[in-house]
Amino acid sequence: RFCGAGSIDMSLVLVVHGGGGSNISTDRKERMRQGIARAATEGYNILKEGGSAVDAVEGAVAVLENDPEFNAGCGSVLNVNGDVEMDASIMDGKNLSAGAVSAVRCIANPIKLARLVMEKTPHCFLTGHGAEKFAADMGVPEIPVEKLITERSKKHLEKEKQEKGAEKPDCPKNTGTVGAVAMDCNGNLAYATSTGGIVNKMIGRVGDSPCIGAGGYADNNIGAISTTGHGESILKVNLARLTLFHIEQGKTAEEAAELALNYMKSKLKGLGGLILISKTGDWVAKWTSVSMPWAAAKDDKLQTGIDFGDTKIVDLP
Numbered sequence: 001r002f003c004g005a006g007s008i009d010m011s012l013v014l015v016v017h018g019g020g021g022s023n024i025s026t027d028r029k030e031r032m033r034q035g036i037a038r039a040a041t042e043g044y045n046i047l048k049e050g051g052s053a054v055d056a057v058e059g060a061v062a063v064l065e066n067d068p069e070f071n072a073g074c075g076s077v078l079n080v081n082g083d084v085e086m087d088a089s090i091m092d093g094k095n096l097s098a099g100a101v102s103a104v105r106c107i108a109n110p111i112k113l114a115r116l117v118m119e120k121t122p123h124c125f126l127t128g129h130g131a132e133k134f135a136a137d138m139g140v141p142e143i144p145v146e147k148l149i150t151e152r153s154k155k156h157l158e159k160e161k162q163e164k165g166a167e168k169p170d171c172p173k174n175t176g177t178v179g180a181v182a183m184d185c186n187g188n189l190a191y192a193t194s195t196g197g198i199v200n201k202m203i204g205r206v207g208d209s210p211c212i213g214a215g216g217y218a219d220n221n222i223g224a225i226s227t228t229g230h231g232e233s234i235l236k237v238n239l240a241r242l243t244l245f246h247i248e249q250g251k252t253a254e255e256a257a258e259l260a261l262n263y264m265k266s267k268l269k270g271l272g273g274l275i276l277i278s279k280t281g282d283w284v285a286k287w288t289s290v291s292m293p294w295a296a297a298k299d300d301k302l303q304t305g306i307d308f309g310d311t312k313i314v315d316l317p
């Protein structure tokens with residue numbers, strides 16, 4: 001079934017997140033809320049024009065990678081060397097096709113490279129030099145690293161080095177990882193997640209975001225999910241697949257999200273968040289971190305939030 005404009009299916013759903021983390025300053029909050037709303041609207045419009053769930057999550061995440069407020073693409077946090085190494089992954093729930101890249105540098109949109117890995121290679125995960133060579137072969141422009149580094153990310157690294165604070169599972173400071181989940185007019189599900197990782201990380205550190213089953217998962221028979229938070233904890237519990245497992249066991253999206261996040265918290269003191277759409281089109285945004293910017297577009301309404309209980313709803317044009 002192709003949905004062109006004019007045959008708008010009300011089951012279209014697009015949810016995005018801007019990373020589970022600690023307190024966000026008031027003016028940054030406003031910029032993040034605007035960014036997250038822009039990304040959700042972009043993804044939802046792709047769905048309304050008949051685009052696939054994969055097109056929508058890629059489009060929404062690319063908007064957030066290009067927004068310097070978020071820890072992905074431009075605005076990524078810096079590693080111990082003051083360099084940017086980015087991770088991203090994407091998955092098509094129709095056939096479980098997946099693509100991921102890790103530790104990539106000097107490209108604007110890691111999520112687009114992850115999609116190319118999914119569609120143009122027999123593999124599902126490329127890393128470091130190999131991923132960069134593949135990007136060059138695919139004609140993805142190389143950009144100077146300075147274009148990805150912001151004043152805020154430089155200050156963030158400086159402060160982190162002074163405080164010598166290694167990221168603790170119970171206080172993830174690195175808000176701003178981005179993700180999206182979508183259901184298209186054919187009922188297909190997809191997810192995309194992209195991040196700069198955690199500030200002051202070791203060179204070559206890979207987090208949960210590019211790992212299928214940890215940073216996200218999509219299966220039309222169950223649901224689509226993108227996660228954020230303390231990467232090492234998320235990897236250890238396979239947070240995305242664990243959440244979907246609970247849905248397979250008959251839990252609602254809400255119950256599944258709560259069970260999986262609470263498991264990570266009780267077992268590892270790991271905090272984080274997730275966005276999820278079940279195969280029935282129910283969606284949820286949940287977090288155990290202090291905050292998580294999120295936005296959801298469905299039935300031509302846009303909901304946004306950052307802290308607990310601050311949801312705003314507006315009509316989409």
Ligand SMILES: NC(=O)C[C@H](N)C(=O)O
Pocket residue numbers: 019020021172174175176177195196197198206207208209227228229230231232234
């Ligand atoms: N804020 C985040 O979501 C960070 C990401 N999960 C990582 O550990 O790389």
